Amino acid sequence: MANRQALTDTQTIVEANMQKTVLLAASLLWGLARPAAAQPFDADIRNNTLAVSPNESVAVAGNSQTAELKVYDLxxxxxxxxxxxxxxxxxxxxxxDGQRIYVTDSSKGVLERWNVGALKLEASLALGPGAFGSAIDRSGSRLYVNNQAANSVSVVDLADWRVLKVITGFSGPRQGIKLSPDGADLYVTNFRSDKLSVVDTATLTLRREIGGFDKIRAISVSADGGTLYAANSGADTLARVDTKTGRITATVPVGREPYGAALRPDGKALYAGNLKSGSLTEVALPDFKPAAEIGGLSGPRQAISFSRDSRKAWVLNQDLSVAELDLATRGIVREIQP
Structure with missing residues (x-):
C-alpha cells in the first residue's frame, strides 16, 4: 500500500510540474520575442467579443485591436x-450571477476578474501568452481557457483562483470553445488543423477529434447536446454535426466569411455573422435552410448575443458599436455608440 501511495503521489507531482512547464515555456518564449516596449503578441489574429449580463442590463464589448473594453447600459x-x-x-x-466578468488577454497572457458593479479589476491570473477563448460552467466554479500559442486549454478553479490543469494536444485553439448543456463534454476548435476536439470534463482528457471543417470559427451546441453547429469561414458555410457519431451531417451556404454560429435560446434559428458581407444569415431549424439575410452591419464576427426570450439579438460592429435587432422583423432597432 505504501508503494502504491508513493507512486500516486509521484504521478501527481509529475503532472503538476508538466502543467507549470507548459505555462513557463509559453511565457519565456513571449519574453524573448517581445521588444522592450510592450507590443501585441499575436496582432495578426483578429477577433471581437461581446457578453451580455444574465439580467440583460449590461453588455461588455471589445476587439483585439482596441486596448480597452466598452461597458454599455442596455x-x-x-x-x-x-x-x-x-x-x-x-x-x-x-x-x-452577473457580478463579475472574466476577460482573457493574449498579449498580457492573463485571465482577469472584474467586478461589474464597481467596474474594478479584482484579480489577474497568469495563463501564458496566447490566452484566447473561454467557457464557464453553469455553476460558475470552473472556467476553461484556450491558448492558441501553447496549443492547450487551461482549467481554472474560479473559487481558488488557480489553474487546476493544463490540457495539451490541441492545434491553434482560438475563440471557439463550448460546453455541452450537461457539462460533460467540452468542445474546442483547432484552427490550424481544422478539427474539433472533444474533452471529457470529468477526467480532463481528450476523448476524440472531429474533422472535415474549413477554417473553423465559432461553434454552438443544441439544448439536448445532440447537435453542434460550426462556422466554416473558408467555405462560406455552417456545418451541422451529430455529436454522438462525430460526423458532419449537412452544410448550408451563408454569407461571405462567416465567423459566427450563434444558436438562438429557443433553438428555432441559427445565425452566421458574415464578416465580409456585413450581415447575419438566419438559418431555420430544424430544417437547416437559409431563412433570411439581415444587413446593415459592419464587420460582424462571433460577437452575437440573444435575449432569453429569443426576441432580441445584440451584434457587435467593428467600431465597437452594438446593433440591437428585433428578430421577428429582422430589423435593427437601434445602435448603441461607443
Whole structure:
C-alpha cells in the first residue's frame, strides 16, 4: 500500500510540474520575442467579443485591436464606462450571477476578474501568452481557457483562483470553445488543423477529434447536446454535426466569411455573422435552410448575443458599436455608440 501511495503521489507531482512547464515555456518564449516596449503578441489574429449580463442590463464589448473594453447600459442604450489596461482582449464571459466578468488577454497572457458593479479589476491570473477563448460552467466554479500559442486549454478553479490543469494536444485553439448543456463534454476548435476536439470534463482528457471543417470559427451546441453547429469561414458555410457519431451531417451556404454560429435560446434559428458581407444569415431549424439575410452591419464576427426570450439579438460592429435587432422583423432597432 505504501508503494502504491508513493507512486500516486509521484504521478501527481509529475503532472503538476508538466502543467507549470507548459505555462513557463509559453511565457519565456513571449519574453524573448517581445521588444522592450510592450507590443501585441499575436496582432495578426483578429477577433471581437461581446457578453451580455444574465439580467440583460449590461453588455461588455471589445476587439483585439482596441486596448480597452466598452461597458454599455442596455436599458438606457448608452455607453456607461470604458475599462482600460488591455493589449489584445480576446474573450469576455459573465459569471452566472452577473457580478463579475472574466476577460482573457493574449498579449498580457492573463485571465482577469472584474467586478461589474464597481467596474474594478479584482484579480489577474497568469495563463501564458496566447490566452484566447473561454467557457464557464453553469455553476460558475470552473472556467476553461484556450491558448492558441501553447496549443492547450487551461482549467481554472474560479473559487481558488488557480489553474487546476493544463490540457495539451490541441492545434491553434482560438475563440471557439463550448460546453455541452450537461457539462460533460467540452468542445474546442483547432484552427490550424481544422478539427474539433472533444474533452471529457470529468477526467480532463481528450476523448476524440472531429474533422472535415474549413477554417473553423465559432461553434454552438443544441439544448439536448445532440447537435453542434460550426462556422466554416473558408467555405462560406455552417456545418451541422451529430455529436454522438462525430460526423458532419449537412452544410448550408451563408454569407461571405462567416465567423459566427450563434444558436438562438429557443433553438428555432441559427445565425452566421458574415464578416465580409456585413450581415447575419438566419438559418431555420430544424430544417437547416437559409431563412433570411439581415444587413446593415459592419464587420460582424462571433460577437452575437440573444435575449432569453429569443426576441432580441445584440451584434457587435467593428467600431465597437452594438446593433440591437428585433428578430421577428429582422430589423435593427437601434445602435448603441461607443
Amino acid at each position: 436599458a438606457r442604450g448608452k455607453l456607461a464606462a470604458t475599462l482600460p489596461g488591455f493589449v489584445t482582449p480576446r474573450n469576455i464571459v459573465f459569471s452566472p
